Amino acid sequence: MWLQFWRVMHAGTRNFLRNAWLSTAATAVMTITLAIIVLSFISNSALTSTIKGVTDKIDISLYLNDSVTPGQLQTFEAALSADPNVASVTYLSKADALSDYQRQISGNQQLLEGLQLAGNPLPASIQVRAKDPRHLDSIIAITNEPQFKTLLDPTAPPSYSGQNKATINRIVSVSNFFKRSELVASLMFVVISTLIIFNTIRMAIFTRREEIEIMKLVGATKWFIRGPFVFEAAMYGIIAAVIAVALSYVILLGGGPKLGSYINVQSTINFFRAYPILVIIGELVVGIFIGAFSSLLALSRYLKL
Amino acid sequence: MILLDRVTKIYPNQQIALSGLNLHIQPKEFVTIVGSSGAGKSTLIKLLTREETHTSGKIIVGGLDYDTIRPKDVPLVRRRIGVVFQDFKLLPGRRVGENVAFALEVSGARGREIKRAVPKMLTLVGLGSKERSFPDELSGGERQRVAIARALIRQPKILIADEPTGNLDPKNAWEIIELLLKINRFGTTVLLTTHNKEIVNALKRRVITINKGKIIKDEEQGRYSLEGGKQ
Numbered sequence: 001m002w003l004q005f006w007r008v009m010h011a012g013t014r015n016f017l018r019n020a021w022l023s024t025a026a027t028a029v030m031t032i033t034l035a036i037i038v039l040s041f042i043s044n045s046a047l048t049s050t051i052k053g054v055t056d057k058i059d060i061s062l063y064l065n066d067s068v069t070p071g072q073l074q075t076f077e078a079a080l081s082a083d084p085n086v087a088s089v090t091y092l093s094k095a096d097a098l099s100d101y102q103r104q105i106s107g108n109q110q111l112l113e114g115l116q117l118a119g120n121p122l123p124a125s126i127q128v129r130a131k132d133p134r135h136l137d138s139i140i141a142i143t144n145e146p147q148f149k150t151l152l153d154p155t156a157p158p159s160y161s162g163q164n165k166a167t168i169n170r171i172v173s174v175s176n177f178f179k180r181s182e183l184v185a186s187l188m189f190v191v192i193s194t195l196i197i198f199n200t201i202r203m204a205i206f207t208r209r210e211e212i213e214i215m216k217l218v219g220a221t222k223w224f225i226r227g228p229f230v231f232e233a234a235m236y237g238i239i240a241a242v243i244a245v246a247l248s249y250v251i252l253l254g255g256g257p258k259l260g261s262y263i264n265v266q267s268t269i270n271f272f273r274a275y276p277i278l279v280i281i282g283e284l285v286v287g288i289f290i291g292a293f294s295s296l297l298a299l300s301r302y303l304k305l
Numbered sequence: 306m307i308l309l310d311r312v313t314k315i316y317p318n319q320q321i322a323l324s325g326l327n328l329h330i331q332p333k334e335f336v337t338i339v340g341s342s343g344a345g346k347s348t349l350i351k352l353l354t355r356e357e358t359h360t361s362g363k364i365i366v367g368g369l370d371y372d373t374i375r376p377k378d379v380p381l382v383r384r385r386i387g388v389v390f391q392d393f394k395l396l397p398g399r400r401v402g403e404n405v406a407f408a409l410e411v412s413g414a415r416g417r418e419i420k421r422a423v424p425k426m427l428t429l430v431g432l433g434s435k436e437r438s439f440p441d442e443l444s445g446g447e448r449q450r451v452a453i454a455r456a457l458i459r460q461p462k463i464l465i466a467d468e469p470t471g472n473l474d475p476k477n478a479w480e481i482i483e484l485l486l487k488i489n490r491f492g493t494t495v496l497l498t499t500h501n502k503e504i505v506n507a508l509k510r511r512v513i514t515i516n517k518g519k520i521i522k523d524e525e526q527g528r529y530s531l532e533g534g535k536q
Contacts, residue, residue, distance in 0.1 A: 007410055018398050214394045217354065218455065219384035220411040221377075 004224065012231030022204050023236065029200045030240035031247075033193035034287050038248040038279075040186035042268050047182050050264040051175040058133040058171065062143060063123040063156035066094070073126075076148050080128055083138050090127040097122040123153045133172050197290055201233050202298040212302045222303050226296065233295035237287030245283050248272075306332055307353070307463065307496070312362035314348050314518075322348035324518040325362070330496065332462065335489045337505050338498045340515035341531050346498045349515070350467045353496075354388055355379050367462055384412050387456030387493075391468035393448040395440040395455075401427065402436035405455045412459060422458055430454045430484060446477030453484055463494045470501055478504065505529035 016023045064073070073091065080089045092100070098120045105111045115121075130136055142148060143158060152158070205212075208229075215225045252272055256265040272279060307330040314323040323345045330336050340346050351357040352364060355374065364371040367385055374382055395404050402423050409419045427433050430450040440448055449469055456464055466485055470478035482504055489495045499505060505512055505528065512527025513520055522530070 003415070004413065015398060208398075211396055211398070214396055215407075215411075216380075217356070217383060217388060217390075217394060218408050218411060219380045219382075220407075221380045224411055 005227075008224065008227030009231055011228035012235065015228055016232045016235050019204075022207075023232070026197075026200050026204055026233075027236045027239050027243075030197050030236045030287060030291065031243045033197045033290065034237075034240050034244035034283055035247050036189045036193045037286060038244055038283065039251070040189050042248065042252055042265070042272075044182050044186055045268045045271070046265045047178060049267045051179060053264050054171060054175060059127050059129040059159075060136065060139060061159040062126045062128065063153040063158065064125060064151055065153050066123065068124070068151050072151055076151055077126065079142050079145075079148065080126065080139065083142060085131050085135055085138055087129045087131045088127075090129075092125045092127060094120050094122060094124045097125065123156055194290055198294040198297070201236075201291065201294040205229060205295060205298045205302070209302050212299070216303075225303060226299055229295045229299055230292045233291035234288045235291075237289070237291035238284060241280070241283035241287035244287075245280050248279075249276075306330065306365070306367065307494070308363070308365040309349075309352075310363040310365075312352065312364060313360045314345075314352060314357065315360045322518055323352075323359075326515075326518065326520060328513070328520065330494060332494055333489070333492055335486065335495045335508070335510045336497070336513060337508060337510060337527070338496065338513045338515060339500070339505060339529055339531065344515045345518040346515055347467070348518075350388075350465055350496075350498060353465060354386060355382050380411070384408075384459060385461055385463070387453075387459065387461040387464040389449065389452045389456050389464065389466040389469045391471040393440070393445075393452045393472075395448060395451055397440055399439075400436065401432060401438050401440070401443070401451050404440065404451055405458050408455045408458050426454045426458050427451075429457075431480075444477070445473050446480060449473060449477070449481050450484065453481070453488075457488060457493070461493065463496065464488060466495065466497045468498055468500065470499060470504065475503075482508070502529040 068076075077089050077091065080086055098115075101122060102112065102115065105115070128139055130139060143152065212225055249272065252265070252269055256269050307328065309326055309328040312323055312326045312328075313321070315321050326345070326349070328349075338346050338349065348357065352359050352371075353366060355371065359371070366382075369382065369385070371382075396407065399407065405423050405426060406419045409422065414422075424433065424436060427436055430453055432447060432450050432454065435443065435447060435451075440451065443451065449472075453464075453466075453469075464485070469481050469485070473481060478501065485495050485497060486508075509526045512522070512524050512529070514522035514527075514531060516531065522532075
């Protein structure tokens with residue numbers, strides 16, 4: 001058993017080395033396949049975190065009357081927090097709102113002076129962040145309840161209404177479109193490149209079909225014939241995985257910071273830094289699987305005894 | 306012993322390749338099978354090597370009834386018979402020694418045994434110095450010797466040589482035939498198919514003539530003739 005296994009590995013390695021040109025071509029195609037898979041993963045993850053970064057900034061500001069008592073505020077906050085779509089509820093007092101605004105206009109002396117004359121015209125507010133910005137209706141419904149509607153400042157409508165709500169919806173739908181497109185594009189890349197590698201291995205086996213015929217006539221079992229081919233194809237996968245991972249790290253760590261201002265790649269970089277073993281094992285598994293599976297499939301038609 | 310009892314082979318396109326063929330070859334015999342192209346010689350060889358299955362009748366080779374062979378046992382059947390082909394059928398990516406060793410490797414022989422047997426066998430066929438050459442570095446005659454060495458390394462009781470001299474010049478052809486005779490003297494049954502009239506006539510061994518899937522002549526010390534005669 002072990003003797004036959006060792007012979008299969010030995011023959012596979014020998015074939016790999018002796019068919020150097022074919023091995024190089026197949027490994028190159030496999031490298032491109034695996035690099036596309038990793039880069040699809042990176043871009044998918046970067047796009048997801050970029051979109052999350054944008055949608056996380058979508059919140060609703062509910063401006064309160066000055067007459068709201070701490071008890072009423074607590075009830076209102078509790079009602080909002082109880083909504084399953086609410087991620088967080090943050091209270092911003094009149095004084096906090098004023099100091100925030102003062103910080104924002106700190107360079108504009110005229111506005112600062114005008115603000116001093118007016119006292120504190122800014123209302124206290126509650127910032128509500130939704131888990132899913134597409135579904136704000138339940139939050140809107142709470143603010144429309146009679147006991148809470150009277151707490152809101154009638155001169156300062158909540159920021160979800162009117163133009164802002166349309167913008168939120170637009171951002172959400174655009175980001176969803178990108179997420180879906182990215183997923184479809186990634187899947188297409190993976191499917192196409194897998195087909196290319198399958199075809200490459202099929203061609204490699206086709207050129208050696210006579211060899212398979214001879215092995216059969218000499219009395220080799222199916223596994224004794226299959227083994228070296230499968231092992232050879234797995235070797236393409238192993239070498240390609242190592243190159244593809246190295247390439248991905250170079251692209252991500254070298255080019256990532258330059259992309260930082262356009263898309264958010266930091267979380268992907270962090271993942272690649274934190275789990276290099278996981279990344280390489282993942283790539284090795286995918287590479288070996290694609291190689292071995294393709295060769296098994298391609299061999300099946302030549303192995304009928 | 307090779308026994309074929311009323312063996313018929315009809316291909317899926319309804320072509321009748323062998324029709325009720327009876328053949329009995331004793332151990333240690335040297336038998337030559339002749340016949341024009343399409344007579345059924347190749348089909349006969351393919352039935353014996355189990356590349357094809359017979360449509361009806363009975364085939365028994367070395368005590369093994371071919372009707373009882375399961376698909377997974379086919380490699381075992383092939384390991385019991387040595388086969389030499391006209392086009393050599395050597396593995397092009399393997400050295401001469403590796404080609405011969407392959408026959409032992411598939412049988413699960415140990416490395417030490419292979420290392421000992423391969424050079425011995427190559428010396429026997431006159432290729433002791435070519436162990437590390439690749440097949441495409443050899444002449445036709447040398448390649449056929451490698452094929453014979455591969456067929457014999459497992460010491461089969463039966464050696465089938467399917468037109469082994471077809472691609473060789475007369476000198477090399479005779480060397481191969483002499484090698485087959487030598488193997489036969491050591492006790493191996495040899496079944497030879499050939500179109501070479503001079504060789505058949507010079508051998509003065511049993512000659513079986515096949516035509517249209519039937520044996521039309523079977524002579525103990527036969528000569529090459531495609532005409533029918535006493536069976």
